Amino acid sequence: MKTLWQNINMHKFKTLDKDMSCDILIIGGGITGLNTLYALKDKDVILVEKNTIGSGITARSSAKITFLQENIYSKINDINKAQKYYECNKLAINTLVHIINKENINCDLEKVKSYLYTTNINNIKKVKKEKEILELFGESPNNSNILPNNMLVNYAFSVDNTYVFHPLKYINNLAYKLKEKIYEHTNIINIKEENELYYCYTNNFIIKAKTVILACFYPYFLFPFLMPLKGNLEKSYITIKKDKNKYFSAINIDNELLSIRYNKDNLITVTNSHNICFNKEIHDYSWSNHDIITPDYLPYIGFIKNNLIIATGYNTWGMTNSITASLIIKDIINNKENKYIDLFDPQRSKSILKYSYNIFSSMYSLIYNKVYKNKKYYNNNPIFIKDKAIYVDNLGNKHIVYNKCPHMKCTLLFNESEQTWDCPCHGSRFNLDGKVIIGPANYDISTKK
Numbered sequence: 001m002k003t004l005w006q007n008i009n010m011h012k013f014k015t016l017d018k019d020m021s022c023d024i025l026i027i028g029g030g031i032t033g034l035n036t037l038y039a040l041k042d043k044d045v046i047l048v049e050k051n052t053i054g055s056g057i058t059a060r061s062s063a064k065i066t067f068l069q070e071n072i073y074s075k076i077n078d079i080n081k082a083q084k085y086y087e088c089n090k091l092a093i094n095t096l097v098h099i100i101n102k103e104n105i106n107c108d109l110e111k112v113k114s115y116l117y118t119t120n121i122n123n124i125k126k127v128k129k130e131k132e133i134l135e136l137f138g139e140s141p142n143n144s145n146i147l148p149n150n151m152l153v154n155y156a157f158s159v160d161n162t163y164v165f166h167p168l169k170y171i172n173n174l175a176y177k178l179k180e181k182i183y184e185h186t187n188i189i190n191i192k193e194e195n196e197l198y199y200c201y202t203n204n205f206i207i208k209a210k211t212v213i214l215a216c217f218y219p220y221f222l223f224p225f226l227m228p229l230k231g232n233l234e235k236s237y238i239t240i241k242k243d244k245n246k247y248f249s250a251i252n253i254d255n256e257l258l259s260i261r262y263n264k265d266n267l268i269t270v271t272n273s274h275n276i277c278f279n280k281e282i283h284d285y286s287w288s289n290h291d292i293i294t295p296d297y298l299p300y301i302g303f304i305k306n307n308l309i310i311a312t313g314y315n316t317w318g319m320t321n322s323i324t325a326s327l328i329i330k331d332i333i334n335n336k337e338n339k340y341i342d343l344f345d346p347q348r349s350k351s352i353l354k355y356s357y358n359i360f361s362s363m364y365s366l367i368y369n370k371v372y373k374n375k376k377y378y379n380n381n382p383i384f385i386k387d388k389a390i391y392v393d394n395l396g397n398k399h400i401v402y403n404k405c406p407h408m409k410c411t412l413l414f415n416e417s418e419q420t421w422d423c424p425c426h427g428s429r430f431n432l433d434g435k436v437i438i439g440p441a442n443y444d445i446s447t448k449k
């Protein structure tokens, strides 16, 4: 199912057709990869994307560009770290707007007020606390008990200098300016280090690079990073309705998430967030998406090991955090000091206790979904025969796929609303014919050769 953003014609880019060498290889053509490529454009750098540019999580975002991210500064629970994170987001917003203006990128950028609100009397204190922290950082938020769409709330405040945009128009235009350096349909299936060089393998070719940047959201290359332990996946559901643009965005901090923004005359809401491992039956939405939530709500940006860099774990705030990643990575590559490097260090926590919830939820979905795979739940369509699943679509066509995720062998769930096969353990998604559309899985589940 296409998202609202995917209704544009994306540029096409070449596919790798020979072995190559470069100083820096960026793996992943989402907003992280493209912002990083832009920051490093004067270097000997190439970017590879396994599908098409912008086809991953970025295409399914709600794409607010904001430093008001629920009550994140309270949740970070360390005022110095919270202040640094705030500074990074402010810098990222200015940088993103600067790039859009400098490169003359038409991407529906709109400056809007952003609101943080609650409709639960018990959460007023929490919203007020977030406001106080922002005041401490130098913001001047305004109180309100109604949103610009006349929605009554128990308490809200608004801040200025935040934006919304069309994420794929941004990526598409930026990528076109860097087209010499981009390869689509180029899937890195393995990386090996030898004599201070990385050998990155596609099915047919090898790219040799001194430095590799993993901008691939949820890296397939598990070791040494152990991603499944370092973040859980939060899934949410996006709905589009026609409404007159009210030029604001808002998000609550209540148990039932409601995030609001507009794009032209479309009202875009994000609701029903839950851990991907605990399946919920949600209907009547336009598309779903998931992002990585880290135990301390801060992204992972920096070295995993020598000359292998990662940028991920954005806690559903990748529009700004991907710019932060690009600025930090640029300084790392140029051997320049950057006072935010420690804050996002991917190796910052070695405590297994911090990750115990992620281990538990993955194990739960691994076992529970095996049991769930029964006829009653699916109403006999799809049906399962040994390791295969057969789905008959509205036109009577049969779609046969393997029912195990190639990543870690979790049983896949059929998503009737979006007509996809979804992995409840680590978020991989496949279309009806088994083609992988979202990783970490790197292989299809198609039964056809």
Ligand SMILES: Cc1cc2nc3c(=O)[nH]c(=O)nc-3n(C[C@H](O)[C@H](O)[C@H](O)COP(=O)(O)OP(=O)(O)OC[C@H]3O[C@@H](n4cnc5c(N)ncnc54)[C@H](O)[C@@H]3O)c2cc1C
Pocket (backbone or CB within 6 Å): 027, 028, 029, 030, 031, 032, 033, 048, 049, 050, 051, 052, 053, 054, 055, 056, 057, 058, 059, 060, 061, 062, 063, 064, 065, 066, 186, 187, 188, 189, 215, 216, 217, 220, 234, 235, 236, 237, 238, 270, 288, 289, 290, 291, 311, 312, 314, 315, 316, 317, 318, 319, 320, 321, 322, 439, 442
């Ligand atoms: C419901 C929801 C709403 C959101 N709304 C907002 C918002 O309003 N504001 C905000 O700031 N953030 C938002 N986010 C978060 C944001 O969308 C993400 O953090 C961001 O898009 C992640 O971008 P990325 O480039 O890291 O990942 P992706 O966009 O997934 O890009 C990674 C790319 O790497 C490619 N790839 C993977 N493996 C390989 C490989 N082996 N070889 C080659 N290529 C590979 C993939 O195909 C993909 O294109 C939201 C998230 C969710 C879930």
